[in-house]
């Protein structure tokens with residue numbers, strides 16, 4: 001998001017973004033705002049960050065030419081394999097970066113929120129690595145339906161704190177994490193898992209995930225002799241894997257960008273998480289963005305078959321890019337995502353995360369020329385979704 005779509009000095013993308021935090025957090029957020037760029041650009045930080053991404057997380061992730069899927073779709077498709085990272089998704093890129101930042105800022109305690117548990121596992125992992133105490137807030141409903149990830153976090157040494165307010169899901173876990181942060185602003189670093197939250201988090205997370213498009217550039221040059229695709233496709237929950245996928249291409253108008261959000265049971269069914277389509281401007285978790293809300297401004301509980309996409313907000317940068325028509329947002333329904341997951345599995349031998357299956361589902365809704373180069377980010381692997389896949393295939 002260089003130049004045109006970059007965050008401004010006040011933390012805004014157009015009218016989206018900003019810093020809407022309680023008074024008590026103001027100083028610690030301000031401190032982070034003043035320091036994050038110089039810390040992230042520091043040579044020692046970059047050295048350690050890149051070394052860990054390579055030797056610990058397993059980067060670069062491959063850019064794989066999916067030839068059978070390409071033939072089926074009628075274009076040249078490359079898959080950016082974030083599913084092959086340590087802990088099984090792109091979330092580790094951000095967790096590694098933020099824990100290094102926390103250390104540099106002298107913080108001694110880490111907190112995080114998690115929905116499906118993928119971000120919680122990534123944070124618990126880097127906390128084990130760096131020997132830092134860690135509390136992960138998780139709605140009680142999610143604790144019950146995501147047991148394997150709860151067990152992974154506990155084995156890694158994290159405290160999983162079940163949240164019993166509201167619907168007991170991600171939004172409530174985030175509220176509780178913010179409450180904790182308010183009580184311990186001096187010693188605690190809050191590792192946010194997506195391009196959401198008050199400035200500088202959306203920009204900071206996008207930068208830490210921008211390694212994805214940095215790699216796509218040289219990988220495409222190697223494979224195709226040019227460093228840009230005709231299309232980039234990624235799924236969006238809060239927007240971090242999408243932000244990383246498009247970061248070095250947003251100013252390049254040759255590249256069409258399509259973001260797949262969760263249509264749920266259909267955008268007019270009342271059971272959806274398609275925030276770019278259905279959301280209205282509001283404030284959620286410290287940022288001004290599009291929010292799923294009712295007439296009275298109460299946040300509406302979003303729905304998706306995929307636990308990583310049912311966030312009632314969206315990154316402020318994505319709201320801005322959509323308003324500027326720089327991106328096309330497509331709502332992919334549950335059954336379309338499921339079909340795409342089974343298709344990829346049978347054609348390429350890759351079981352994708354349900355979230356990533358939404359990005360793959362977008363392929364069916366677009367018109368390509370045979371020579372078009374299309375990069376789809378596979379944000380994570382499908383192990384965590386096997387119950388859903390087995391249950392739905394029995395119904396078919």
Ligand SMILES: *Cc1c(COP(=O)(O)O)cnc(C)c1O
Pocket residue numbers: 089090091118119193194195235236237238239240241242308309353355356379380381
């Ligand atoms: C968390 C998650 C997502 C959604 O988060 P973004 O911030 O929108 O990327 C997508 N895919 C996978 C595999 C995830 O774990």
